[in-house]
Amino acid sequence: MDLKDSFSDNLLDGTFAPHIGRHRSSTPSVIVIGGGISGIAAARILKNASFKVHVLESRDRIGGRIHTDYSFGCPVDMGASWLHGACNENPLAPLIRHLGLPLYRTSGDNSVLYDHDLESYALFDMDGLQVSxxxxxxxxxxxxxxxxxxxxxxxxxxxxxxxxxxxxxxxxxxxxxxxxxxxxxxxxxxxxxxxxxxxxxxxxISLQTWDQEHVLSGGHGLMVQGYHPVIKALANDIDIQLNHRVTKISYGSGKVIVTVEDGRHFVADAVIVTVPLGILKANLIDFEPKFPEWKVSAISDLGMGNENKIALRFHDVFWPNVEFLGIVAPTSYSCGYFLNLHKATGHPVLVYMAAGRFAFDLEKKSNESAVNFVMQQLRKMFPHAPEPTQYLVSRWGTDPNSLGCYSYDAVGKPIDLYDRLRAPLGNLFFAGEAVSVEHQGSVHGAYSAGVMAAKNCRRYLMERLGSLEMIQVMSARDEVLEATVPLQISRI
Known part of the structure; x- marks a missing residue:
């Protein structure tokens, strides 16, 4: 359904000021900017509360930095891959249980490698000799x-x-x-x-905060079927408009006016902004009025990191049956790491992972050159490794829809940064993984931030519009997701 059809009362062409007060619907309306898990979670809460809600997404797909690719004939997550905290306390656990999605646990609690224990690995030096x-x-x-x-x-x-x-x-x-x-x-x-x-x-990396994150118990579970089923379930029956790149948001005058790249305008009672921190840092959306200095500095003071994946599918498995393969080197920049998806999923796929400056440097290469580099690393371990039958290359750092993969605490970060980052400005609310102080950089952190922003937005509009009596706080769908079905966790 086109947003024009479902939201025609609020679609404005050209000058919008004379139209703002023309239609007063008894149903509060909210526009969510960004179709990642934080935005869709926010939309889900508002939809279930009988709000009129619409999601504007710049990409041609939903999910944002969650991107499960199926071109290999099997799910491969090129973005988020793990459930960090494979336990019932994880806010995503009810949905994952309800969908029956299996997890492959790659670490327990307190792993020094965070998402992997030292239980199933093989490390090699630069000469291809295995480290004891x-x-x-x-x-x-x-x-x-x-x-x-x-x-x-x-x-x-x-x-x-x-x-x-x-x-x-x-x-x-x-x-x-x-x-x-x-x-x-x-x-x-x-x-x-x-x-x-x-x-x-x-x-x-900030010394003050590097180990201060509240990591949930249960270790880290790889999503065996990828994260897309989670996104798909949350997005069911929500009006999501793809290829709608937002360029301007005017807020604070009763209504909020959102302008997209082709010049069309959309009006609602409130907006929830869930775009990645990299987009806010690059000022790719014009906010009117301009953000106050305390909001600008919060955006500036939080770091945006980068991690990329190069997925390789082979005809047959020629590597050992371990969870990960690594190359040690004189500098951390030159070290390498392969995730063995065959161990967890049964598919002959290796995923090379690179972070930080090295991830940005890889993006300077063409896809073919990047794959050739990774194959050189792989052949240091396995000299007779064949060419991959297929490959995928992520470019989160230069992707115009993200400009990075997830946020991090920069050195000298102010204590109140997160409070300022997620603080609303009138009828403008903020969500996304970057505003999650306890679970920053994680899928469940992004999800929780979206839920929180939606609830705050709902409360704000209920008070402002006096529509408390027509709000349904919980729907039957939410109750179903609380079913006490255990998480399906395995480790081979």
Whole structure:
């Protein structure tokens, strides 16, 4: 259905000011900007509360930074892949249980590698020689000691610094923790995996907050069938208009006017903005009136990281039956990491993952050059590796719809940053993973932020429009999702 058909009372051509008060519907109306999980979650809440809600999405698909590709003949998540916190307390657990989606647990709680334990792996050096399991375990223990010592550094300094700077201080104080030769390369690989968690290099990760995230229990579960079924279920019967790139939002005068790229205008009682932080940083949407300085600085002070994937499908499996393959190197920048989807899904697919500056550098290459580089890395481990039958390359850092993959705490971040970032401006509300202080950068964090923004928006409009009696707080659909069906979690 075209938005023009379903929202004709609020579609304006050209000058809109004379029309604003013409139609007063008894049903509150909300426009959600962005069709990722945060936007769709917000729309779901409002739809279930009998609001008139419409989603404007700039892409030609829903999901945002969730993107399950099916071109391999099997689901491959090129964006978010894990449920971080495979437990019933995860806000996405009811929906995942209801849909019967299986998870493959790749780590338990307190994994030093976050989304992977050291239980199923194979690491190789730059010459293709496999690193002994004993060395990997020993260096891993050293890495834990180094991270523990950085807490002392943090306690001693009132000013924030980067994790890398703190590690340097620790190694100066404790030369016995320094690693040489191959052990040093393994240590760099651990740092590389830490950087992948934050999607940014260690010299940009805040020492004050790197370990302050509230990580849910249950470890980390890979979505075996991909995340798209979750998005599809949430988006059911919601009016979502694709290829609608928003260029301007006028707010604060009773109604909100949203302008899209082709010049059309849409009017509603409120707007929920769920676009990625990278879009807000780049000022790709013109807000009228301009944001106050406290909002601008909040957007500026939060970092936006980058992580990319290169997925390779092969005719047959020629690698060992482990969850991940890694290449150690003299610097974390040069280390490599492959996720073995065959272990979890049964499909002959490897996914190379790169974060931080290296992820941006990969985006400078053509798809073919990027794949050739990754194959060079793979052939260091397996010299006779054949050419892939298919490949996929993500480019989140330069994607005009995201300009990054997820946010991170930059060094020196103000304490009240998240409060300012998610604070509404009249009838303009904000959601997305970036505003989730406890679960930043995660799918369930984005989902929760969307739910919270929708509830705040609903409360605001109920009070302003006096329509409390017609709001249905919960629908039967929401109650169904609370069914106590256990999560399907496996580990082979």
């Amino acid at each position: 399991q004993q060395m990997v375990i020993e260096v891993g223990d050293v890495f834990k000691k180094i991270l523990n010592e950085t807490e002392r550094v943090r306690d001693e300094h009132s000013n924030d610094m980067s994790v890398l700077q703190a590690i340097s201080i620790v190694l100066d104080r404790h030369p016995e923790l320094r690693q040489e030769g191959l052990s040093h390369e393994v240590l760099q690989w651990y740092i590389c995996r830490m950087e992948a968690w934050f999607a940014v290099d260690a010299d940009m």
